[in-house]
Amino acid sequence: MTQADAAAALSVWVALESPTNHPAGVNGMMDLVASEVAGLPIAVERIAGRDGLGDMVLLRAGRENGQPGVALMSHLDTVHPVGTSDKDLPVRVEGDRLYGPGVYDMKGGAWLALQAFKAVAKAGTAKRPMAFLFTPDEEIGSPTSRGLIEEIGRGSAAVLVTEPARAGGRIVTARKGVGRFDVRLEGRPAHAGSRHADGRSAIREAAHQILAVEAMTDYARGITTSVALMGGGTAANVIPQHAWFSVDCRVTTLADGTMMENRILSLKAHDPDVAIRVTGGMNRPPYEKSPAVAALFEQARGVAAKVGFDLQDCPMTGGGSDGNFTAALGVPTLDGLGIDGDGAHTLQEYGLISSIAPRQGLIKGLLETI
Numbered sequence: 001m002t003q004a005d006a007a008a009a010l011s012v013w014v015a016l017e018s019p020t021n022h023p024a025g026v027n028g029m030m031d032l033v034a035s036e037v038a039g040l041p042i043a044v045e046r047i048a049g050r051d052g053l054g055d056m057v058l059l060r061a062g063r064e065n066g067q068p069g070v071a072l073m074s075h076l077d078t079v080h081p082v083g084t085s086d087k088d089l090p091v092r093v094e095g096d097r098l099y100g101p102g103v104y105d106m107k108g109g110a111w112l113a114l115q116a117f118k119a120v121a122k123a124g125t126a127k128r129p130m131a132f133l134f135t136p137d138e139e140i141g142s143p144t145s146r147g148l149i150e151e152i153g154r155g156s157a158a159v160l161v162t163e164p165a166r167a168g169g170r171i172v173t174a175r176k177g178v179g180r181f182d183v184r185l186e187g188r189p190a191h192a193g194s195r196h197a198d199g200r201s202a203i204r205e206a207a208h209q210i211l212a213v214e215a216m217t218d219y220a221r222g223i224t225t226s227v228a229l230m231g232g233g234t235a236a237n238v239i240p241q242h243a244w245f246s247v248d249c250r251v252t253t254l255a256d257g258t259m260m261e262n263r264i265l266s267l268k269a270h271d272p273d274v275a276i277r278v279t280g281g282m283n284r285p286p287y288e289k290s291p292a293v294a295a296l297f298e299q300a301r302g303v304a305a306k307v308g309f310d311l312q313d314c315p316m317t318g319g320g321s322d323g324n325f326t327a328a329l330g331v332p333t334l335d336g337l338g339i340d341g342d343g344a345h346t347l348q349e350y351g352l353i354s355s356i357a358p359r360q361g362l363i364k365g366l367l368e369t370i
């Protein structure tokens, strides 16, 4: 396939808009996957969506030798609302760049990995059983797909995730863990003029708590906490009864995740007359570059060298992905194997067409050698 043919075929995927909350679009993407593999020695299982989200598609092929398999994982949902390609981010080629909603994160990676998977299935050159899971909800934390991701991960010798490459084509071998919390405060309302002393301000308490949570940030240890949403009160002359805020927490180790979860969940009110309720927890565990991950990366470097390029990885990144789930189970996981480019989640999102063929070659080589 020429570069132009690859760009044209990928453009069809990008043009089909599939934000997470639009199951019809996501299911359309699943249809495209199923139709691509029709007639090939690939088993297709479709798992119906739930909770208002799209379906999943699980492909299986390769050698049935009773060994643990190698699993590819791609999400087909995007963050871009329907209509983005009509107006703000038209699907188009400019030089080596293919622009469009989700082309970089991560339809480019899903598409090129599927081409590699098809080629290996057709040629019968896999060393192990192969699975390829397409999911509908990564952009909101994978609430309906996490179970299957972990189940497939447990049965695999390695997991390959096609999230976008980092600048210069670097892949990802470590990601921070991500926690989300919701803090609700309830004080005692009172007239701000005539009964001030009777009031117990939930917002005043929230101010104390927000500073305490933000002070938990420890850059040296790779721990960050952010309060990025807050609210409360009813009127300018009422001591507020209610206040709330969100907490985003990032950690580099499982132990720090547990420690931070305990600290945040056990926040105590300053004012004994204000009730505090904290919910949430760590959503994505950290993905650490274990010796097994490092060994798999070295293997990938060897494959890339045969394809003709020098593969590098990048320092632990702050963003989470489905790779966090499988890596936390101790399954060697490589991520960032998708298309190179830039502008994820923005209206300048593009993939580099020239990165498709080498990265397809890398994934094909991994499927044939792991």
Ligand SMILES: [Zn+2]
Pocket: 075, 105, 106, 138, 163, 164
């Ligand atoms: Zn993504």
